[in-house]
Amino acid sequence: MSIDSASASNATGQIILTRAIPLFARSGFTGVSMRDIARAVGITQAALYHHYPDKQRLYLAAMAQAFADKADGIAAAVESGGTPAERLQRFVARFTELMAGDPDFRALLQRELLDGDEVRLRLLAEQVFVQPFQAMTRLAQDLAPDCDPHLLAISMAGLVLFHFETAPVRRFLPGGSQTHDDPAEVARHVLRLLSRALGVEGD
Protein backbone atom coordinates (compact mmCIF):
# COMPACT_ATOMS: atom_id res chain seq x y z
CA MET A 1 0.00 0.00 0.00
CA SER A 2 2.95 2.30 -0.66
CA ILE A 3 2.52 5.42 -2.75
CA ASP A 4 6.24 5.68 -3.37
CA SER A 5 8.05 4.39 -0.36
CA ALA A 6 11.44 4.83 -1.99
CA SER A 7 13.49 8.03 -1.84
CA ALA A 8 14.61 7.34 1.72
CA SER A 9 17.85 5.50 1.31
CA ASN A 10 18.41 4.72 4.96
CA ALA A 11 17.27 5.10 8.54
CA THR A 12 17.84 8.86 8.67
CA GLY A 13 15.55 9.30 5.69
CA GLN A 14 12.77 7.62 7.67
CA ILE A 15 13.48 9.66 10.79
CA ILE A 16 13.22 12.84 8.73
CA LEU A 17 9.77 11.82 7.52
CA THR A 18 8.64 10.84 11.01
CA ARG A 19 9.66 14.22 12.38
CA ALA A 20 8.33 16.16 9.38
CA ILE A 21 4.85 14.63 9.45
CA PRO A 22 3.62 16.37 12.63
CA LEU A 23 5.08 19.67 11.40
CA PHE A 24 3.29 19.47 8.04
CA ALA A 25 0.12 18.33 9.79
CA ARG A 26 0.16 21.33 12.10
CA SER A 27 1.28 24.07 9.72
CA GLY A 28 0.92 22.85 6.17
CA PHE A 29 3.45 22.78 3.35
CA THR A 30 4.06 26.53 3.16
CA GLY A 31 4.02 26.90 6.94
CA VAL A 32 7.01 24.61 7.49
CA SER A 33 10.55 25.47 6.39
CA MET A 34 13.39 23.10 5.69
CA ARG A 35 15.12 24.68 8.68
CA ASP A 36 12.14 23.75 10.88
CA ILE A 37 12.40 20.14 9.78
CA ALA A 38 16.18 20.06 10.20
CA ARG A 39 15.83 21.44 13.73
CA ALA A 40 13.23 18.78 14.59
CA VAL A 41 15.53 16.05 13.31
CA GLY A 42 18.66 17.45 14.90
CA ILE A 43 20.71 17.95 11.76
CA THR A 44 21.43 20.96 9.59
CA GLN A 45 19.24 22.06 6.76
CA ALA A 46 21.84 21.18 4.14
CA ALA A 47 21.89 17.55 5.29
CA LEU A 48 18.21 17.16 4.37
CA TYR A 49 19.17 17.56 0.72
CA HIS A 50 21.31 14.47 0.92
CA HIS A 51 18.11 12.45 1.54
CA TYR A 52 15.56 14.34 -0.55
CA PRO A 53 16.26 16.43 -3.65
CA ASP A 54 13.91 19.26 -2.67
CA LYS A 55 11.11 20.25 -0.29
CA GLN A 56 8.35 18.98 -2.60
CA ARG A 57 9.83 15.48 -2.73
CA LEU A 58 10.35 15.43 1.02
CA TYR A 59 6.71 16.43 1.49
CA LEU A 60 5.49 13.75 -0.92
CA ALA A 61 7.56 11.12 0.86
CA ALA A 62 6.16 12.27 4.20
CA MET A 63 2.62 12.03 2.83
CA ALA A 64 3.32 8.54 1.50
CA GLN A 65 4.52 7.45 4.92
CA ALA A 66 1.62 9.13 6.72
CA PHE A 67 -0.98 7.47 4.49
CA ALA A 68 0.69 4.09 4.22
CA ASP A 69 -1.40 1.18 5.45
CA LYS A 70 -4.16 3.45 6.74
CA ALA A 71 -6.60 2.18 4.14
CA ASP A 72 -6.08 -1.52 4.79
CA GLY A 73 -7.66 -1.50 8.21
CA ILE A 74 -10.79 0.24 6.99
CA ALA A 75 -11.26 -2.03 4.00
CA ALA A 76 -10.69 -5.08 6.19
CA ALA A 77 -13.28 -3.90 8.71
CA VAL A 78 -15.90 -3.33 6.03
CA GLU A 79 -15.25 -6.61 4.26
CA SER A 80 -14.79 -8.81 7.29
CA GLY A 81 -17.96 -10.78 6.75
CA GLY A 82 -21.10 -10.94 8.84
CA THR A 83 -24.36 -9.12 8.38
CA PRO A 84 -24.40 -5.65 6.82
CA ALA A 85 -25.26 -4.27 10.26
CA GLU A 86 -22.18 -5.90 11.75
CA ARG A 87 -19.99 -4.61 8.96
CA LEU A 88 -21.39 -1.10 9.48
CA GLN A 89 -20.66 -1.34 13.18
CA ARG A 90 -17.10 -2.44 12.49
CA PHE A 91 -16.57 0.34 9.95
CA VAL A 92 -17.72 3.05 12.34
CA ALA A 93 -15.60 1.65 15.16
CA ARG A 94 -12.46 1.29 13.05
CA PHE A 95 -12.80 4.61 11.26
CA THR A 96 -13.40 6.46 14.52
CA GLU A 97 -10.37 4.78 16.08
CA LEU A 98 -8.26 5.78 13.09
CA MET A 99 -9.32 9.43 13.21
CA ALA A 100 -8.99 9.69 16.97
CA GLY A 101 -5.75 7.77 17.18
CA ASP A 102 -3.82 9.60 14.47
CA PRO A 103 -4.54 13.34 14.51
CA ASP A 104 -1.64 14.01 12.17
CA PHE A 105 -3.09 11.71 9.55
CA ARG A 106 -6.48 13.37 9.92
CA ALA A 107 -5.01 16.86 9.57
CA LEU A 108 -2.95 15.87 6.53
CA LEU A 109 -6.02 14.30 4.95
CA GLN A 110 -8.00 17.50 5.39
CA ARG A 111 -5.09 19.59 4.14
CA GLU A 112 -4.79 17.48 1.00
CA LEU A 113 -8.51 17.86 0.34
CA LEU A 114 -8.06 21.63 0.62
CA ASP A 115 -4.68 22.13 -1.03
CA GLY A 116 -3.97 19.04 -3.05
CA ASP A 117 -3.27 19.57 -6.71
CA GLU A 118 -4.79 17.29 -9.30
CA VAL A 119 -1.78 14.98 -9.43
CA ARG A 120 -1.56 14.44 -5.67
CA LEU A 121 -5.31 13.93 -5.32
CA ARG A 122 -5.39 11.42 -8.15
CA LEU A 123 -2.49 9.54 -6.56
CA LEU A 124 -4.22 9.60 -3.19
CA ALA A 125 -7.47 8.39 -4.70
CA GLU A 126 -5.93 5.56 -6.67
CA GLN A 127 -3.38 4.34 -4.17
CA VAL A 128 -5.15 4.92 -0.85
CA PHE A 129 -8.87 5.57 -1.12
CA VAL A 130 -10.07 3.27 -3.89
CA GLN A 131 -9.92 0.04 -1.93
CA PRO A 132 -11.77 1.14 1.23
CA PHE A 133 -14.14 3.32 -0.75
CA GLN A 134 -15.25 0.49 -2.98
CA ALA A 135 -15.72 -1.71 0.06
CA MET A 136 -17.84 1.04 1.57
CA THR A 137 -19.98 1.45 -1.53
CA ARG A 138 -20.62 -2.30 -1.55
CA LEU A 139 -21.63 -2.10 2.10
CA ALA A 140 -23.87 0.86 1.25
CA GLN A 141 -25.59 -1.18 -1.45
CA ASP A 142 -26.16 -4.05 0.94
CA LEU A 143 -27.54 -1.67 3.58
CA ALA A 144 -29.74 0.50 1.36
CA PRO A 145 -30.23 -0.76 -2.20
CA ASP A 146 -32.50 2.20 -2.97
CA CYS A 147 -29.86 4.73 -2.00
CA ASP A 148 -26.98 6.03 -4.14
CA PRO A 149 -24.01 4.05 -2.79
CA HIS A 150 -21.50 6.77 -3.63
CA LEU A 151 -23.41 9.40 -1.68
CA LEU A 152 -24.03 7.05 1.22
CA ALA A 153 -20.39 5.99 1.48
CA ILE A 154 -19.31 9.63 1.65
CA SER A 155 -21.97 10.36 4.25
CA MET A 156 -20.79 7.49 6.43
CA ALA A 157 -17.25 8.85 6.49
CA GLY A 158 -18.21 12.50 6.87
CA LEU A 159 -20.47 11.76 9.78
CA VAL A 160 -17.49 10.49 11.76
CA LEU A 161 -14.84 12.88 10.53
CA PHE A 162 -16.72 16.12 11.15
CA HIS A 163 -16.94 15.50 14.88
CA PHE A 164 -13.14 15.52 15.06
CA GLU A 165 -12.79 18.35 12.56
CA THR A 166 -14.94 20.63 14.71
CA ALA A 167 -13.45 19.66 18.07
CA PRO A 168 -11.26 22.77 18.43
CA VAL A 169 -14.24 25.12 18.02
CA ARG A 170 -16.92 23.06 19.75
CA ARG A 171 -15.31 23.69 23.09
CA PHE A 172 -16.38 27.32 22.77
CA LEU A 173 -19.97 26.45 21.92
CA PRO A 174 -22.66 26.19 24.61
CA GLY A 175 -23.57 22.73 25.82
CA GLY A 176 -20.28 21.28 24.70
CA SER A 177 -18.64 18.81 27.04
CA GLN A 178 -15.62 16.57 26.89
CA THR A 179 -17.89 13.56 26.36
CA HIS A 180 -18.53 14.89 22.84
CA ASP A 181 -14.84 14.44 22.06
CA ASP A 182 -14.75 10.90 23.38
CA PRO A 183 -14.25 8.62 20.36
CA ALA A 184 -16.47 5.93 21.87
CA GLU A 185 -19.32 8.43 22.32
CA VAL A 186 -18.91 9.70 18.77
CA ALA A 187 -18.91 6.17 17.39
CA ARG A 188 -21.99 5.27 19.42
CA HIS A 189 -23.86 8.36 18.21
CA VAL A 190 -22.91 7.91 14.55
CA LEU A 191 -23.72 4.21 14.55
CA ARG A 192 -27.12 4.85 16.11
CA LEU A 193 -27.89 7.55 13.54
CA LEU A 194 -26.85 5.38 10.60
CA SER A 195 -28.57 2.29 11.96
CA ARG A 196 -31.86 4.16 12.26
CA ALA A 197 -31.49 5.77 8.86
CA LEU A 198 -30.76 2.46 7.17
CA GLY A 199 -33.32 0.46 9.08
CA VAL A 200 -30.97 -1.99 10.74
CA GLU A 201 -32.06 -2.97 14.23
CA GLY A 202 -32.76 0.59 15.45
CA ASP A 203 -31.97 0.64 19.12
Next chain:
Amino acid sequence: MSIDSASASNATGQIILTRAIPLFARSGFTGVSMRDIARAVGITQAALYHHYPDKQRLYLAAMAQAFADKADGIAAAVESGGTPAERLQRFVARFTELMAGDPDFRALLQRELLDGDEVRLRLLAEQVFVQPFQAMTRLAQDLAPDCDPHLLAISMAGLVLFHFETAPVRRFLPGGSQTHDDPAEVARHVLRLLSRALGVEGD
Protein backbone atom coordinates in the same frame (compact mmCIF):
# COMPACT_ATOMS: atom_id res chain seq x y z
CA MET B 1 -23.09 40.16 12.86
CA SER B 2 -19.73 41.88 12.47
CA ILE B 3 -16.65 40.43 14.11
CA ASP B 4 -14.77 43.69 13.76
CA SER B 5 -15.93 45.38 10.64
CA ALA B 6 -13.78 48.44 11.27
CA SER B 7 -10.18 48.79 10.09
CA ALA B 8 -11.23 49.55 6.53
CA SER B 9 -11.41 53.31 6.39
CA ASN B 10 -12.79 53.57 2.88
CA ALA B 11 -13.77 51.81 -0.31
CA THR B 12 -10.25 50.64 -1.14
CA GLY B 13 -10.09 48.88 2.20
CA GLN B 14 -13.14 46.87 1.23
CA ILE B 15 -11.80 46.11 -2.23
CA ILE B 16 -8.61 44.78 -0.68
CA LEU B 17 -10.60 42.36 1.47
CA THR B 18 -12.75 41.26 -1.45
CA ARG B 19 -9.67 40.46 -3.53
CA ALA B 20 -7.77 38.90 -0.61
CA ILE B 21 -10.55 36.48 0.41
CA PRO B 22 -10.26 34.13 -2.60
CA LEU B 23 -6.46 34.17 -2.27
CA PHE B 24 -6.54 33.19 1.41
CA ALA B 25 -9.26 30.63 0.69
CA ARG B 26 -7.14 28.97 -1.99
CA SER B 27 -3.69 29.13 -0.39
CA GLY B 28 -4.06 29.90 3.30
CA PHE B 29 -2.41 32.60 5.38
CA THR B 30 1.19 31.51 4.86
CA GLY B 31 0.58 30.71 1.20
CA VAL B 32 -0.38 34.27 0.26
CA SER B 33 2.06 37.17 0.31
CA MET B 34 1.29 40.84 0.63
CA ARG B 35 2.66 41.17 -2.90
CA ASP B 36 0.08 38.64 -4.13
CA ILE B 37 -2.72 40.66 -2.58
CA ALA B 38 -1.38 43.94 -3.90
CA ARG B 39 -1.15 42.47 -7.40
CA ALA B 40 -4.76 41.24 -7.20
CA VAL B 41 -5.93 44.69 -6.12
CA GLY B 42 -3.81 46.58 -8.63
CA ILE B 43 -1.76 48.65 -6.18
CA THR B 44 1.70 48.25 -4.73
CA GLN B 45 2.44 46.28 -1.64
CA ALA B 46 3.33 49.37 0.37
CA ALA B 47 -0.12 50.85 -0.21
CA LEU B 48 -1.73 47.95 1.63
CA TYR B 49 -0.11 49.18 4.82
CA HIS B 50 -2.04 52.42 4.58
CA HIS B 51 -5.25 50.40 5.07
CA TYR B 52 -4.11 47.64 7.42
CA PRO B 53 -1.25 47.80 9.90
CA ASP B 54 0.06 44.34 9.10
CA LYS B 55 -0.74 41.06 7.38
CA GLN B 56 -2.41 39.54 10.43
CA ARG B 57 -4.89 42.39 10.73
CA LEU B 58 -5.62 42.30 7.02
CA TYR B 59 -6.31 38.57 7.32
CA LEU B 60 -8.58 39.06 10.32
CA ALA B 61 -10.52 41.77 8.51
CA ALA B 62 -10.85 39.51 5.46
CA MET B 63 -12.15 36.71 7.67
CA ALA B 64 -14.64 39.06 9.31
CA GLN B 65 -15.93 40.07 5.90
CA ALA B 66 -16.05 36.48 4.64
CA PHE B 67 -18.01 35.26 7.66
CA ALA B 68 -20.29 38.29 8.02
CA ASP B 69 -23.98 37.51 7.77
CA LYS B 70 -23.36 33.88 6.87
CA ALA B 71 -24.85 32.69 10.15
CA ASP B 72 -28.07 34.68 9.97
CA GLY B 73 -29.51 32.75 7.05
CA ILE B 74 -28.92 29.40 8.71
CA ALA B 75 -30.41 30.45 12.04
CA ALA B 76 -33.39 31.97 10.26
CA ALA B 77 -34.00 28.78 8.28
CA VAL B 78 -33.90 26.61 11.39
CA GLU B 79 -36.12 28.91 13.44
CA SER B 80 -38.60 29.83 10.75
CA GLY B 81 -41.49 27.98 12.33
CA GLY B 82 -43.38 24.96 11.08
CA THR B 83 -42.97 21.35 12.05
CA PRO B 84 -39.54 20.02 13.02
CA ALA B 85 -39.51 18.12 9.73
CA GLU B 86 -40.07 21.34 7.81
CA ARG B 87 -37.37 23.13 9.77
CA LEU B 88 -34.95 20.26 9.06
CA GLN B 89 -35.76 20.44 5.38
CA ARG B 90 -35.15 24.18 5.35
CA PHE B 91 -31.86 23.81 7.24
CA VAL B 92 -30.50 21.23 4.82
CA ALA B 93 -31.56 23.30 1.83
CA ARG B 94 -30.13 26.55 3.14
CA PHE B 95 -26.89 25.06 4.44
CA THR B 96 -26.29 23.22 1.17
CA GLU B 97 -26.92 26.41 -0.80
CA LEU B 98 -24.48 28.28 1.42
CA MET B 99 -21.70 25.72 1.00
CA ALA B 100 -22.26 25.31 -2.72
CA GLY B 101 -22.69 29.00 -3.40
CA ASP B 102 -19.65 30.31 -1.55
CA PRO B 103 -16.66 27.99 -1.98
CA ASP B 104 -14.33 30.63 -0.53
CA PHE B 105 -16.33 30.75 2.68
CA ARG B 106 -16.31 26.98 2.89
CA ALA B 107 -12.54 26.77 2.35
CA LEU B 108 -11.87 29.51 4.92
CA LEU B 109 -14.10 27.72 7.41
CA GLN B 110 -12.17 24.50 6.98
CA ARG B 111 -8.85 26.34 7.17
CA GLU B 112 -9.84 28.01 10.42
CA LEU B 113 -10.82 24.65 11.89
CA LEU B 114 -7.38 23.36 10.94
CA ASP B 115 -5.19 26.39 11.62
CA GLY B 116 -7.17 28.68 13.87
CA ASP B 117 -5.54 29.61 17.12
CA GLU B 118 -7.54 29.68 20.32
CA VAL B 119 -8.35 33.38 20.07
CA ARG B 120 -9.64 33.22 16.49
CA LEU B 121 -11.68 30.08 17.13
CA ARG B 122 -13.26 31.56 20.25
CA LEU B 123 -14.13 34.71 18.31
CA LEU B 124 -15.57 32.64 15.49
CA ALA B 125 -17.59 30.53 17.90
CA GLU B 126 -19.00 33.44 19.86
CA GLN B 127 -19.66 35.85 17.02
CA VAL B 128 -20.65 33.54 14.18
CA PHE B 129 -21.50 30.00 15.23
CA VAL B 130 -23.36 30.37 18.52
CA GLN B 131 -26.62 31.62 17.10
CA PRO B 132 -27.14 29.03 14.34
CA PHE B 133 -25.67 26.27 16.48
CA GLN B 134 -28.10 26.87 19.31
CA ALA B 135 -30.96 26.96 16.85
CA MET B 136 -29.73 23.65 15.48
CA THR B 137 -29.49 22.04 18.91
CA ARG B 138 -33.07 23.14 19.65
CA LEU B 139 -34.16 21.60 16.37
CA ALA B 140 -32.22 18.46 17.26
CA GLN B 141 -34.08 18.23 20.56
CA ASP B 142 -37.44 18.64 18.84
CA LEU B 143 -36.51 15.97 16.29
CA ALA B 144 -34.94 13.41 18.62
CA PRO B 145 -35.41 14.07 22.35
CA ASP B 146 -33.52 10.87 23.19
CA CYS B 147 -30.44 11.93 21.23
CA ASP B 148 -27.62 14.22 22.40
CA PRO B 149 -28.52 17.52 20.69
CA HIS B 150 -24.90 18.67 20.48
CA LEU B 151 -23.81 15.52 18.68
CA LEU B 152 -26.82 15.57 16.40
CA ALA B 153 -26.36 19.22 15.44
CA ILE B 154 -22.74 18.54 14.47
CA SER B 155 -23.79 15.47 12.51
CA MET B 156 -26.38 17.45 10.55
CA ALA B 157 -23.78 19.98 9.45
CA GLY B 158 -21.01 17.46 8.76
CA LEU B 159 -23.27 15.35 6.63
CA VAL B 160 -23.68 18.24 4.21
CA LEU B 161 -20.20 19.71 4.38
CA PHE B 162 -18.24 16.52 3.76
CA HIS B 163 -19.77 16.04 0.31
CA PHE B 164 -18.28 19.36 -0.77
CA GLU B 165 -15.03 18.80 1.13
CA THR B 166 -14.39 15.58 -0.78
CA ALA B 167 -15.48 16.81 -4.20
CA PRO B 168 -11.92 17.32 -5.54
CA VAL B 169 -10.93 13.72 -4.80
CA ARG B 170 -14.25 12.00 -5.49
CA ARG B 171 -13.86 12.62 -9.19
CA PHE B 172 -10.99 10.14 -9.17
CA LEU B 173 -12.99 7.47 -7.36
CA PRO B 174 -14.94 4.80 -9.25
CA GLY B 175 -18.67 5.34 -9.66
CA GLY B 176 -18.35 9.06 -9.20
CA SER B 177 -20.44 11.24 -11.45
CA GLN B 178 -21.16 14.91 -11.66
CA THR B 179 -24.60 14.34 -10.16
CA HIS B 180 -22.84 13.71 -6.83
CA ASP B 181 -21.57 17.29 -6.90
CA ASP B 182 -25.00 18.73 -7.64
CA PRO B 183 -26.09 20.63 -4.52
CA ALA B 184 -29.72 19.63 -5.04
CA GLU B 185 -28.75 15.95 -5.16
CA VAL B 186 -26.61 16.28 -2.06
CA ALA B 187 -29.41 18.05 -0.19
CA ARG B 188 -31.93 15.41 -1.28
CA HIS B 189 -29.66 12.58 -0.14
CA VAL B 190 -28.80 14.17 3.22
CA LEU B 191 -32.40 15.09 3.96
CA ARG B 192 -33.56 11.57 3.19
CA LEU B 193 -30.88 10.08 5.42
CA LEU B 194 -31.68 12.40 8.32
CA SER B 195 -35.43 12.04 7.89
CA ARG B 196 -35.17 8.27 8.11
CA ALA B 197 -32.78 8.39 11.05
CA LEU B 198 -35.01 10.75 12.99
CA GLY B 199 -38.27 9.10 12.05
CA VAL B 200 -39.88 12.03 10.28
CA GLU B 201 -42.03 11.04 7.29
CA GLY B 202 -39.56 8.61 5.66
CA ASP B 203 -39.64 9.26 1.92
Next chain:
DNA sequence: GTCTATAGCCTGATAGAC
Protein backbone atom coordinates in the same frame (compact mmCIF):
# COMPACT_ATOMS: atom_id res chain seq x y z
C1' DG C 1 -3.51 57.49 -0.93
C1' DT C 2 -0.15 55.72 -3.70
C1' DC C 3 4.38 55.56 -5.20
C1' DT C 4 9.78 54.11 -5.24
C1' DA C 5 13.32 52.40 -2.60
C1' DT C 6 15.16 49.79 0.86
C1' DA C 7 16.08 47.61 5.42
C1' DG C 8 16.43 43.24 7.69
C1' DC C 9 15.22 38.78 7.83
C1' DC C 10 13.88 34.18 6.14
C1' DT C 11 13.52 31.08 2.26
C1' DG C 12 14.99 26.99 -0.75
C1' DA C 13 18.90 25.30 -2.57
C1' DT C 14 24.09 24.62 -3.59
C1' DA C 15 29.40 24.24 -3.03
C1' DG C 16 32.89 22.15 -1.03
C1' DA C 17 35.54 20.66 3.31
C1' DC C 18 35.75 16.75 6.37
Next chain:
DNA sequence: GTCTATCAGGCTATAGAC
Protein backbone atom coordinates in the same frame (compact mmCIF):
# COMPACT_ATOMS: atom_id res chain seq x y z
C1' DG D 1 26.53 11.72 5.71
C1' DT D 2 26.97 15.89 7.92
C1' DC D 3 29.02 20.11 8.34
C1' DT D 4 29.98 25.53 7.45
C1' DA D 5 29.31 29.08 4.41
C1' DT D 6 26.91 31.26 1.04
C1' DC D 7 23.89 32.65 -2.89
C1' DA D 8 19.94 34.62 -5.01
C1' DG D 9 15.55 35.76 -4.23
C1' DG D 10 11.21 36.39 -1.48
C1' DC D 11 9.22 38.00 2.64
C1' DT D 12 7.09 41.71 5.94
C1' DA D 13 7.33 46.14 7.04
C1' DT D 14 9.02 51.04 6.90
C1' DA D 15 10.77 55.75 5.13
C1' DG D 16 9.95 59.44 2.61
C1' DA D 17 8.69 61.79 -1.98
C1' DC D 18 4.63 63.25 -4.51
